[in-house]
Amino acid sequence: MLQTTTTTEAATETATEATTEAAAQRRALLQSLKPLFVDAGIPMAAYYVLTRGCGMSTMAALAWSGVVPLARTVWGIAKERKLNALAAVMLVLNVAGVLLSTVAGDVRLMLAKDSAGTGVFGLVVFAAACAGRPLMSAGLKPFATKGSAAKEAAWERLSEQSARFRRLERRFSAIWGGALLIEAVARIVGAYTLSPDVMAWLGNVIFGVAFVAAMVVGGGAAADPMEKMVKEEAEAAA
Incomplete structure (x- = not known):
């Protein structure tokens, strides 16, 4: 008993x-x-x-x-x-x-302006990644560490000590920046080569494809290996 x-x-x-x-x-x-x-x-x-x-x-x-x-x-x-x-x-x-x-103008100019936000964002993120400042890490870190103090500490150690981890950080940001920059260019080209009626719906499709592509490619090429490294580092420290 x-x-x-x-x-x-x-x-x-x-x-x-x-x-x-x-x-x-x-x-x-x-x-x-x-x-x-x-x-x-x-x-x-x-x-x-x-x-x-x-x-x-x-x-x-x-x-x-x-x-x-x-x-x-x-x-x-x-x-x-x-x-x-x-x-x-x-x-x-x-x-x-x-x-x-x-800026005021015709319909095509208004359609091209729609891609300005993602274009500027993509350019800044891509340029910062090339300069060694991975801006997208701030958004990736919470999902890689999942609120674990041990994993957050592991992330910080890897970010400071691991050259491979830093390369993956830059790669992840470069992929997202490049995808959004390409999306913006594609929408601008489409705005001036296709009819406005087509671009009214095709612009959203282009953005969706770019977003999904960045998630898939960025995940396989950088985010998944980074999350694995963080997990292994946290377990090793424990």
Whole structure:
């Protein structure tokens, strides 16, 4: 009877520890996703709310939705002495959007403008990857570490000590940047070579294909090996 009680208590304690650990990992994952939500999610949501929900003009909505990235960029430089890469990219996109919203023209020009955001983003990400600054790592890290403190520590060690890991980081960003840049070029070419009626739906298809291609190629060529390295590093450290 005593043995059964002890076994039950041990099982209960193990289950409680597992539940507590799972909850801690969920909290850590949400915390790691916070910069992605604040720097990218809020500006994008604000833009659509202001334009479609409040009827604000494109220029005004872009300007207001750029307040958060601007504040985050200035705060990072002033207080932390470093550039918040994701916030800076979103700020560049907002500025480019404001400038392009002043351009008036025919239907083809309006269709070509639709690809400006992804084109600027892709160019910045690709150029930064070539310069050794993989901007897409901020978005990949939470999914590779899954909120585990051990995996986050492993990521940081690999990012500092492993040349192969850093190459994979740059490769992942370069793939995404290149895919979005190609998508933008393809949509611009299509805007001036195909009929507007065709590009009205084909533009979304091109974007979808580029997005899926970046996920598949980036996953197989970089994200999956990185996640495996992180797991192995965390297990080795444990």
